[in-house]
Amino acid sequence: MRRLLATFGAVVLASSLTACGLDLNAALPYEVKPGSIRPEPSLSGVHVTVGSKDFTENIILGYLAELALSAAGAKVTDLTNISGSNSERQALLNEQVSLYWEYTGTAWISYQGNDQPIPDEAGQYDAVKAADERQNGVTWLRYSPVNDTYAFGTTEAYAQAHNLRSTSDMTSFLREHPDQAVFCVETEFASRQDGMPGVQATYGFPTTTVKTFGTGTIYSAIANGTCNFGEIFTTDGRIAGLNLRVLTDDKKFFPQYNAAVTLKKSFLERYPALREVLEPVGDALDNQQMIELCKQVDVDGRDPGEVARDWMVAKGFVS
Known part of the structure; x- marks a missing residue:
């Protein structure tokens, strides 16, 4: 069953997002209960708007974050499937979304204007995170093994x-x-x-x-x-x-595009428990699992929210 969050805050948000060309979808895919992700008192009732870009992998990642946060007790608003990386990025900078999954290579090259990627995954992540915090007040949670390069x-x-x-x-x-x-x-x-x-x-x-x-x-x-x-x-x-x-790109020519949750540094400082809720989800993913999840949507025709929910249940994060 899809759950609709009909709140005054969502209505206000919808108005501001529509003015920017973003369409609000406040429905979460499924009602879930805690698993290994336990209710977090500091997140109880906290409104968190989760965005995503408009391609399958990023939509799935968005749903994974929503389900994790919902299990922890947050009041989640779904704003997945925003058209275009720049629109998603601006939604975060303008605080129209609370968080979304970004890729290290995209930020380094497209947002931060560098033309030489860093071949090491950790080095690329560290450089992107430091620059984003310094320039934009945006921080990055620990990066996932998922590397969409x-x-x-x-x-x-x-x-x-x-x-x-x-x-x-x-x-x-x-x-x-x-x-x-x-x-x-x-x-x-x-x-x-x-x-x-x-x-x-x-x-x-x-x-x-x-x-x-x-x-x-x-x-x-x-x-x-x-x-x-x-x-x-x-x-x-x-x-x-x-x-x-x-x-395998064994000489590491291509840029690294590891996925990580990005959010305003001030938001994370206000709700530090977001880190312990979301980082284990990213840690549990890898490229082979993501290929399979995307296949279930793009080849088998399943709903991305359903695919995300089943994976979260299978991993024991939610029930």
């Missing part, structure tokens, strides 16, 4: 046939078999220095043919043999749905 993918059958697990394995194979160097990539990725030209220079693999497609088409193009290798996102549900293998 770029990689090359191929079919599981092709990878097994040629013993391919990493981009270096791919490079060695293609140097011996250059006729197999058929790639599918996005148009922009084909020419960007942090895309195909840069990664090719870093690893030194040959390319016989480079075909350009839209993002969604690349996954099916790999699966049906149109290309042997393609540019993919490392947590996309179609990886599992189409039985693809992610090749």
Whole structure:
């Protein structure tokens, strides 16, 4: 059963968000009870508005946070599925949402204007967190192992046939078999220095043919043999749905995009228990689990709130 929070605060918030082009959805996916997440007296009745971006993974992450906070006793308002990263970010800066999951690489490059990523996950997180606190009063909870970055993918059958697990394995194979160097990539990725030209220079693999497609088409193009290798996102549900293998970026060329809850530093100082409620949820996730959760939505057609609830129950966070 969906639960509607009809409060004066929600009405006021709806008015301000609608003026900014954001649509308020105050319904939480499911009523849950505490599991390992126990009621937290300092959060009892506290209004927390949770946002998310408008793609499957981030929507699922938003629901995970909502369910955790609800189990802890907070009064949660759902504002998942905000269109565009910049809109979501501005909603946080303007305090129209209390928190949402952001990615270290997105903040470092898109919001903070850096053009050189830091290859180490912890180093990238530390740099982003320090800059965001200093410049914007925004802090980051501990980052999750979920790292939604770029990689090359191929079919599981092709990878097994040629013993391919990493981009270096791919490079060695293609140097011996250059006729197999058929790639599918996005148009922009084909020419960007942090895309195909840069990664090719870093690893030194040959390319016989480079075909350009839209993002969604690349996954099916790999699966049906149109290309042997393609540019993919490392947590996309179609990886599992189409039985693809992610090749490890062993030289760490691509930026790190670890997910972490972001919120105003002042809000965390007011409610420090948010950390102990939300950080264990992020810790319990990894790329393989996120691929499966996204597959359940994008391939199997399940509701993201239902998928989030079932995972939280399975992990014992809620009941």
